[in-house]
Amino acid sequence: MTLATLSPAEARAAIENGARLIDIRGADEHARERIAGAVNVPLDRLGDLACDGRPVVFHCKSGMRTAASAAQLGAATGGAKAYVLAGGIDGWRQAGQPILTDRSQPLEIMRQVQITAGALVLIGVLLGLFVAPGFLGLSAFVGAGLMFAGVSGWCGMANLLRVMPWNRRTAA
Structure with missing residues (x-):
């Protein structure tokens, strides 16, 4: 399923006429930077989207996640018209629209x-070159971890960073 794409100006007009703006990025991304009035419903929680019949404009950072998830997004609206913001929040910013x-x-x-x-x-590379070759194992370990994260969808480093003290301030 392909959703119609709206330019930032068209999306702004739709929102002013009652359409809901739904940000499908993660809560951490939304907390740091967002479009005023956007409701954060991460892609993995799309089932929580309340359907009230109003048109919905979905956005992510660049438009890639919304385009890749078009069928899922369209199904989540309960039959209401659904659109994708062209270029996501990056396109919104480039069009001169305000960002919080x-x-x-x-x-x-x-x-x-x-x-x-x-x-x-x-x-790991610097220590391997200047201290002892065994330190190159650190680079190999990190590379293997990134490959595992890409294949499995589970990233141990992300899970570890998520519980660090500086990340506890993120709005849910």
């Missing part, structure tokens, strides 16, 4: 994973 940003919220978990994994790989 809360820099006091922690970075998104996946960005934290990228930063941590990159730092561990770099440290």
Whole structure:
């Protein structure tokens, strides 16, 4: 199923005419940056979406998640018209539409994973080159963990980072 795509200007007009704006990103992403009035219903909790017959405009960060999940999103609306915001919140921002940003919220978990994994790989390589070759195992371990996360959908590093003290402030 393909959902109709709305430009940021068309989406804004639809919202002003009563359409609901649903952010399907994770709670951590929504807490840090969001479109005013957007309701956060992460993709894995789409069954919690209350259907009231009003049109729904879905958005994610870039439009990729909404496009890939179009059938699931359309089914979740209970028959109401459903649309996808072209370009997601990034497209909204590029069109000059306002974004609410809360820099006091922690970075998104996946960005934290990228930063941590990159730092561990770099440290492993540098220690392996300048201290002892055995430290290259750290880079191999992190690489294997990332591959496992990609194949299984379970990321131990993300789960560990999620319980760190700086991530306890994220709005649910």
